Amino acid sequence: MNAIVALCHFCELHGPRTLFCTEVLHAPLPRGAEDSPGQGEQAEEEEGGIQMSSGICTHSPAEGASAESSSPGPKKSDMCEGCRSLAAGHPGYISHDKETSIKYVSHQHPSHPQLFSIVRQACVRSLSCEVFEAEQFGCPQRAQRMNTAFTPFLHQRNGNAARSLTSLTSDDNLWACLHTSFAWLLKACGSRLTEKLLEGAPTEDTLVQMEKLADLEEESESWDNSEAEEEKAPVLPVGAEGRELTKCLTGSSLLSDCENWQPRKLSVFKSLRHMRQVLGAPSFRTLAWHVLMGNQVVWRSRDADLVLSAFEVLRTMLPVGCVRIIPYSSQYEEAYRCNFLGLSPQVQIPPHVLASEFAVIVEARPASPSRPHPAGWEGDQPLSKYEFVVTSGSPVAADRVGPTILNKMEAALTNQNLSVDVVDQCLICLKEEWMNKVKVLFKFTKVDSRPKEDTQKLLSILGASEEDNVKLLKFWMTGLSKTYKSHLMSTVRSPTATEPRN
Secondary structure (H helix, E strand, C coil): CEEEEEEEEECCCCCEEEEEEEEEEEECCCCCCCCCCCCCCCCCEEEEEEEEEECCCCCCCCCCCCHHCCCCCCCHHCCCCCCCCCCCCCCCEEEEEEECCCCEEECCCCCCCHHHHHHHHHHHHHCCCCCCCCCHHCCCCCCCCCCCCCCCCCCCCCCCCCCHHHHHCCCCHHHHHHHHHHHHHHHHHHCCCCCCCCCCCCCHHHHHHHHHHHHHHHHHHHHHHCCHHHHHCCCCCCCHHHHHHHCCCCCCCCCHHHHHHHCCCCCCCCCCHHHHHHHHHHHHHHHHHHHHHHHHHHCCCCCCHHHHHHHHHHHHHHHHCCCEEEEECCCCCCCCCCCEEEECCCCCCHHHHCCCCCCEEEEEEEEECCCCCCCCCCHHHHHCCCCEEECCCCCCCCCCCCCCCHHHHHHHCCCCCCCHHHHHHHHHHHCCCCCCHHHHHHHHHHHCCCCHHHHHHHHHCCCCHHHHHHHHHHHHCCCCHHHHHHHHHHHHHHHHHCCCCC
């Protein structure tokens, strides 16, 4: 978190003045500021992981220039004892956070001219008004000011000049103590408040995750309100463990919250490339085709961790909004409830599902001792126990072109010059590319209600006129965020949005 804490004072002679401030530095210290020992360093203390060192910040004006000409603060002639905190030539204070390599530097004024201007403006505004309004503290430099006013304390004594704060408190170590407190405050706030730089509009995955997080917060509140009732709930039998694994705290929805599970052990499948190597290229292509088309993937295994790791890998192929998982169930669940379903071998799958072209079954059967393992299986002890069989009521023909994104994905997986991390980034770019096409198609068909002829022309322009690409776009359209859909609908309903079409 980038912030600065400043102690300000209204001088009866000179008006609003900044007495002391502590700022956060993530980069090397400016203009000769150092934190190496041996330069007037005093005793060091550690508080909350911060190494405290006072009197070692050697920040000083550039050589050949006077303090008055180079400092962004007011001139010495414009300051009295009540306006001054650190004596002339005082090096200031610096603390180093060993955990984050962040430095906390304290001076009377910020070292950067732009920061000095911001703090000076906040000082003048906060000490010149008795009533503070929220909009008063806006800042064109994207800074947010928070103000707390105190009763004036630097009074004159017997008509003499104003007294300094150290004189009033009789504490020569006052500024060192304030530096320690301000540094702790900045560190504590930084550990709770984080900043995220969004370059451009957030992705659909980000919006969907934010919406799900908001839904979970609402459900957790209702959970807290009904805590007394839940304490009276009966204990589930051991046989219901598989079913309860698919439910979240409220147990009200299998569809919206099942994505929040986490594997209990180390992943068995490490990546898509690893899964392709284990299953074999033809079986993996069949499985990936059904995943991208939105068909139900049923994975049967006696090892729940194996199923969880498989779903953890396969879900990366889809937008977040298209993923509906029931990790491990004690009975079959219909496709409208989930597109990823984990089952134990004892669970019977309905015949119409086994014969359906909209489902693919992956069975992890015990491997025969004589079966040879593909190269790379030497260290995969959990996988060496199984033989994977992929079946579907409508197998994907070997000569079928398939969706464009699947072909590009396989090209990346087979390129051994690309590391796993690079392949992951490539997959993210491919998903974002096709989600943009989904947005265009949704706007064109659902919002503008264009005729089919125009839709076909649009699909040709998007390079998605093939049957598999059209099916993929329609399925991925279900993963659009509510925020994006409501934004489009509100834009269409707005009077300013109605424009004549050519």
